[in-house]
Amino acid sequence: xxxxxxxxxxxxxxxxxxxxxxxxxxxxxxxxxxxxxxxxxxxxxxxxxxxxxxxxxxxxxxxxxxxxxxxxxxxxxxxxxxxxxxxxxxxxxxxxxxxxxxxxxxxxxxxxxxxxxxxxxxxxxxxxxxxxxxxxxxxxxxxxxxxxxxxxxxxxxxxxxxxxxxxxxxxxxxxxxxxxxxxxxxxxxxxxxxxxxxxxxxxxxxxxxxxxxxxxxxxxxxx
Numbered sequence: 001x002x003x004x005x006x007x008x009x010x011x012x013x014x015x016x017x018x019x020x021x022x023x024x025x026x027x028x029x030x031x032x033x034x035x036x037x038x039x040x041x042x043x044x045x046x047x048x049x050x051x052x053x054x055x056x057x058x059x060x061x062x063x064x065x066x067x068x069x070x071x072x073x074x075x076x077x078x079x080x081x082x083x084x085x086x087x088x089x090x091x092x093x094x095x096x097x098x099x100x101x102x103x104x105x106x107x108x109x110x111x112x113x114x115x116x117x118x119x120x121x122x123x124x125x126x127x128x129x130x131x132x133x134x135x136x137x138x139x140x141x142x143x144x145x146x147x148x149x150x151x152x153x154x155x156x157x158x159x160x161x162x163x164x165x166x167x168x169x170x171x172x173x174x175x176x177x178x179x180x181x182x183x184x185x186x187x188x189x190x191x192x193x194x195x196x197x198x199x200x201x202x203x204x205x206x207x208x209x210x211x212x213x214x215x216x217x218x219x220x221x222x223x
Contacts, residue, residue, distance in 0.1 A: 001199075016183060027051055028149070041073055093167055116206075119160050119161070119162065119203065120203065123157065123162055123201060123208060124208065124209075127201070127209065130153070130199075131151050131198050131199075133153070134198070134199055137150065157201075160203075160206060161203050162201055162202075162203055162208075163201070163202050163203070164199045164200070164201055164212060165191070165199065165200045165201075165202065166196045166198075166199045166200045166211030166213060167193065167196065168193055168194060168195060168196055169192060169193060170192065170193050171190065171191070171192055171193075172190075172191040172192055172193055172213070172215050175207070176200055176202070176210055176211060177193065177200070177210055177211050177212075177213050177215075178210040178211065178212045178213070179213060179215045180197060180212050180213070180214065181214045181215070182214075182215050182217045183215065183216050183217065184216075184217055184218075184219045185213055185216040185217065185218065185219070186219050188216045188217060188218045189217075189218060190218065191215050191216070191217050191218075192215070192216050193211075193213045193214075193215060193216075194214045194215060194216040195213060195214040196211060196212075196213050197212045197213060197214065198211065198212040200212075
């Protein structure tokens with residue numbers, strides 16, 4: 001929805017003077033003229049008796065408020081006043097809609113953050129068991145039934161965005177690897193992962209636990 005501009009909406013609204021010019025200055029009927037003259041005389045006589053009372057009852061600053069309010073609607077026809085009021089309601093409605101959209105976006109972000117915290121708590125609690133399963137798998141002691149259970153656990157964590165990382169032979173990266181030992185290697189040209197002691201886990205770009213590894217370093221490199 002495009003932004004609504006109330007001033008632009010009312011800019012071309014005809015005022016009472018322009019409408020009077022369009023009518024060609026038609027004169028009122030004799031009866032209407034006589035009635036207007038009588039009403040004007042009555043208003044003058046009432047004004048002489050009530051002017052003092054009205055001055056006493058008006059509060060300070062009330063004249064300025066009335067003048068300001070009257071200047072906004074001065075020269076507008078009844079249709080123009082109705083459109084001005086409708087424009088104010090529409091402008092207020094758009095502000096409320098924008099506030100609701102911002103609130104909804106904040107709520108969605110908070111829900112995603114709480115969901116991720118819950119996954120991290122469960123993963124952290126299961127890390128010792130997952131490490132034991134990896135050690136058994138490395139030694140080839142998993143039977144078919146237990147291996148099926150292990151595969152289901154891995155798939156479950158993948159479903160929630162959990163990724164296991166850490167492989168022998170990959171380049172050592174201190175942002176995701178924790179070196180528990182540096183082993184000099186005459187054939188190594190750069191630091192690489194020689195052995196993965198414990199796998200690392202992450203969700204997206206957030207590392208839950210760094211992979212604990214043994215690093216093969218070129219000979220002569222400081223540990």
